[in-house]
Amino acid sequence: MNNATDGSSGADELDRDELRYTMLITIVSLGVLAGLFVASMIRWKNASDVADAMTVIAGVIGTLAGVHIGSRGRTRAEAERRRAEAALRDHLRAASQTIKER
Secondary structure (H helix, E strand, C coil), X not given: CCHXXXXXXXXXXXXXXXXXXXXXXXXXXXXXXXXXXXXXXXXXXXXXXXXXXXXXXXXXXXXXXXXXHHHHHHHHHHHHHHHHHXXXXXXXXXXXXXXXXX
């Protein structure tokens, strides 16, 4: 189907924006982790101390990034549900009109 006729061009734009934000979050998170890894190697000389610090930091950053990405998915799913419900209502309304005409 053509995007202009089925109304999916807005969804395509949303997908592109969402992909950009997700990629930006990923790149920034990896950059922060790399910087903190270098800083923790300078601060602590013992490998287990560095590993302990990075475990905590990676857990926090991963959790925050996951929450953001998950909430975007939830928003998208709710929008799709609303669209499907509206399409179903339109279909049922048209079917009801057809039955009344008979």
